[in-house]
Amino acid sequence: MHTVDHSQTIIELKDVCFSYTSEDVVKNVSLQIHKGDYVGIVGPNGGGKSTFLKLMLGILRPASGTVKLFGVDISQFKDWSKIGYVPQRTTVDANFPVTVEEFVMMGRYSRLGLFHFPKQDDRERVNKSLRQVEMYEYKNRQISELSGGQQQRVFIARALASEPEAIFLDEPTVGVDVKTQKQFYELLRSLNQKLDLTLVLVTHELDIAAHEATELGYINRTLEYYGEPKEFLKGDYFHELIGKGGIRH
Template structure:
C-alpha cells in the first residue's frame, strides 16, 4: 500500500477527454503519483497514454475532471520548473537545427529564469552537472544532430534534469531506438529513481519490461487500471500486446 505520509505530487481526479465532438479517448481517470514513485503508464497504441500525459502537463485541457500539481489546481500552478518533461522528440529531431549539446541542456534552465534575465554561472554549472548525470559531458560541444538516437535521448533527459525537477515525465520513443540503447535508457532511469529518489512517470507500450523496474504500473485503455504491484499487472494484463 501507499505510504500515506508521502506527499502527492500529481493528482488526476475523474478526468475525461475527447477531441472535438468525437468519442472519449480517456474516461473517468483518477491517478495519484507520490514522491519517489516510478510509475509505468502502459497502454496499447490509441489507448490514450500520450493524451493522459499531455493532460497532466497542461498541454491538453480535460473535458471534465481535475488536475493538481503539488496540491494546487493546474490552472493556478506556476512552478513548472519542478516538472521535467522528456518528449518523443529526441528521436525525430530536425537535423539542420544549429545547436550544441550544451546549448540544448541550458534550455532546461530557462524555466527558472524570467524575461530579461540572462542565464548565469549557476545555470551553466547546473547544465554541466546534468550532462554528467547522464554520462554525456564529453559530448558538450558536439552538435545535437550529430548524435545517435540514444545519445540524443540522454541529452533531452539532461535538459529536463537541468531545471532540478522533483518529477520527470517521459514519453518513451517507440521508433528508431535499438535494443541496447533501450536497455541503457532503462538503466539510467532506474539509477535516477533509486539513487536520487527522483519521481518518474514513464509512458511506454512495453508492459513486461517496465513492470520489472517500476514501483507501480497503470494500464490505460480509455479507462485506467492501477497496480500497486507491477508483477500483478503482467499476470492480469496478458491481453495487452506489448510488441505493437
C-alpha cells in the same frame, strides 16, 4: 531496497475526461502519484497513453475533472521547474543547429523566467546534468551529430537541468537499439533510486515497464489497472494487450 515516500503527492487526477471529437479518448481517470514513485503507463495503441501524459502536463486541458500538480490546480500551477519533460525524440528536429550545451540550457529557462539570461551557476548546473547522463564530453557537439541513444540522454539532461522533482517521459526509447535501451533504463533507475526523482514513463513496452517501474498503470480509455506490476502480470490485461498489438514483448 528503495522505499517509496508516500507523504507527498506529486500529481493527482480526479475524474479526468478528454476528447478530441465526440468520443472520449480518456474517460474518468483518477490517480495519485507520490514522491519517489516510478510509474509505468502502458496500454494498447490508441488507448490514450500519450493523451493521458499531455493532460498531466497541462499540454491538453481536461474536458472535465481536475488535475493537480504539487497540490495546485494545473491552471494555476506556476512552478514548472519542478517538472521535467522528455518528449518523443522524433518530435524534435534532429537537424536543428544547436549544441548539446545550448539544448540542455533550455532546461534552465523555467527557472530563469522572462528577461533573465543564463549565468555561471546555470552553466554549472548544465555541466552537472550532462555528467549525470555521462554526456559531458559531448557538450560542444551539435545535437545532430549524436546517435539516437546519445540524443536521448541529452533529453534527460535537459529535464534534469531544471532540478525537477518529477520527470515525465513519452516513449523515450523509440528507435533506439536494445543495448542502448538497457543502458537508458539503468540510468532512469539510478535517477529514481539515488535522487528520489519521481518518474512517469509512457511506453508500449510492457516488459520494460513491468520490470523497471514500481507502479504500473494500464490505460485503455479508462485507467483499468493501477498498482504493482507483479499483480498486473497475473491479470488478463496482459493477454488483452498482446491481442491488440499495443505492446512489444
